[in-house]
Amino acid sequence: MGLTARSNILIPGTLSVLTVSNEICSLRGMAVLEAIALAKFYGSVPAVREVTFRLEPGQVLGYLGPNGSGKSTTVKVLTGLLQPTHGQVLFEGQDIQNDLVSYRKRLGYVPEEANLYPFLTGEEYLEMIGTLRGMSHARMKSKISSLLELFALFPHRHVSLGSYSKGMRQRILLIAALMDNPDVLILDEPLSGLDVTSVLIIKNLIQAFSARGKAVFYCSHILEVVEKVCSQLLILRQGQVMAYGSTEDVRRQIGRSSLEHIFLQLVEDKDVAQVASEIVDVVVSPS
């Protein structure tokens, strides 16, 4: 039945790996999405090494790490856009590479950058996505209209995407990911460029979505949102897993109350307050 439920925590500096049993992560059923010893090398440069996790229905996994830690590479491997050098991604126990089309039919994906074709209108773009996903015309039309209305984009549906603001493009991507009722939602920095109201909606949406038994893989830099919406946590550093387990468990093991402190302890070597102070010194110095 796959992996043993465990939380792994590597404390930087000590080079010791803490492995603790994890009650919350215990197997209640088949994981909907599972990564086993994933590794991805670009030439000889490792981007991701030995990443293992599992995502069950109703769980939200927060995937954290500084820039260049391998988050986006993992996301691309999970969506099948990149093939792993080693390891496997399983969807309901099956390697996704065996039938990528069926897997993607049940996947919703919001990429890190809102790259959209500028000459299509919002509605045309969503229709293209719906058609590529094989949705029926009537269902697609109805979903698009309702979601455009709910995301406050209905008045702009006939405007070219090239004229959309960053937040509007991000909302279009969210609609595109949600419109076919996916079982797994992979979100790579979904809140980028969104206004406060939209952020609050998305936070609640993720929770409501997971409450309906959907699995969410949530990749972000915004720790407070991760802390609020994620039941599971995986912290990555230089392509390696530094901590993995339930949010509470990780917090307890590190002995820190806030996620910000946990993140800094596991990932950053620098004293951020010291760096900030040095920056100000340079800025205000006369020379």
Add this chain to the structure above:
Amino acid sequence: MNSWKQLLAARWLIFSQRPSILLLRLFAGRMFKGGGELGADELDLGLGVVFIFLAMPGVLVSLLMFEKYGSLIRFLRGDGTFDPYIATIPDEYFFIVLSMSVSCAVALWRWNSIFPDRRDYANFVHLPISLTRIFFANLFAVFALTALLTVVVNVASFVLFPVAVLGSQPSFSKLFRFAFGHAVSVSLSSVFSFLAIFALSGLLLACLPSRIYRKVSVYVRFVVALGLLAVLATSFTVSSILSGGSKLTYLRLGGFPSAWFLGLAETLWGNGNDVFFALLARRAMISLGLALLISVIAYSLSFRRSFARIPDLADVGPLPRSRRLRLPAILLDATILRDAKLRACYHFVSRTLLRSDAHLQIVLAFAALGLVVAAQTVNATYHPGFSFTAQPPSMALLSIPYILSYCLLLGIRLAFEVPLDLPANWIFKLWIEPDGDLPRQVARRVLLTFPLGWLVPLCFLYSAILWGWLTALLQTALLIACSAVFVEVLLVKFRKIPFTCSYPPFESNSPLYIVAYLVGFVLFATYIPRIVQWSIVTRWGIAFFLPLVLLSLIGTRQFRKQMLDMDKELIFEEDSASGF
């Protein structure tokens, strides 16, 4: 010596780091490389390659002049007295047309990058730099670009043409005088054409709202390109008229800007006493002055109205797209686009072709080329007493739809190679199976429906009106069959969703492709109409021709079949000889 060098280097460094000079360099760089429209990935050929392309026509034509004006050739032709200033009129005219055409083409190509845009505004206006400084930096960058372009386009003919004409003559003063007159006239014609386009663009930008400007400018460029090609195509005819030497025929040419600069050359060569040349030279100088004046005024107005008001315009959203007639789309969806993925990709490709300036420009340029060649073909056979309804139909008239079809198909196929916002490809990477035949199916349908959708009914209609139903049926059937074969040839190695792949690399066999397409054009525009004509006369000719079409289709299918599977897989990055 070293200290002088160091001093000069230090001075140059200080000079080049001045804000105005930095801005000027930056704007000049943008005009050559950056700018462009939203979403279009600019083709970065490198400055050297661009210069070579621009100089090449001048080099080639100049080299041909050595053969024409060689003293041995002239001796063999029995040319006795040789007056270079009269004998070279047709060639001088052609050099002027060439110089104007190349400069004009560059101005049309860089149309969107000549004026400062939102990116410039966002980067510089918040800095302690006045708007006046930005205004002058960009204006001087335009002038610098004009000067550089003029030199690059004409540098070969500055030297080679006078040497070819007068290199064997003993008089240096004559050579210098000829070279001076030629250099001034071709340079000023180049400057005039570039500034004229700059002025036109500035006036449109100053007069039209920005959201309308972008749309209108595509069609304005199409019309200018059409005119440009017409002038280029008629240059040999005009040359022969000029060679005739009749003042009456000269007068007919007085309205051509290219003729004005020929008058200038003749005046500088000492034929200023000729009233006609003096008149043309005066027109050249006045028009040049006017082009300069209007371009500066238009630039000032557009800068004030468009660039300085960017913050005011920022919140004015673009107009929503009007809901166009849905019937053709519904018909297509129900017939040839029944597969969902095919439908999605087809609509993506067709919308991009119609809405992206960069892609539309390519298609329109080829359409303009087709129109000019078709007009030239008809013009070449036209004579008093020419009958449009004569039986059997004239080959020139029969060839029109084939020329247009060939040019449009080639233009659209070329436009497929120009990438659009490559990072947005992820959606196709997610949803399109790499080993399917979808890319070719999409490309085939776009290629067949876009030009043939209107060309076929038009061809049938005009053929029926001119030559009757039977001929119309035959002509239309062969047009469809030949276009289908050509589409298959164009797509034989195609394996990408149009616009979603990086540019193909320049391969050593690329010139061969160009030669092949030229041969294909001759075949399409000359031999096929001949077969059509033959079929109309003999009636049974069609029985010979259709199996040939079928064989060609089977041939391309067989070629595709024997290709390795890996050479048919969908790609998003060009790394080998594949494609065009």
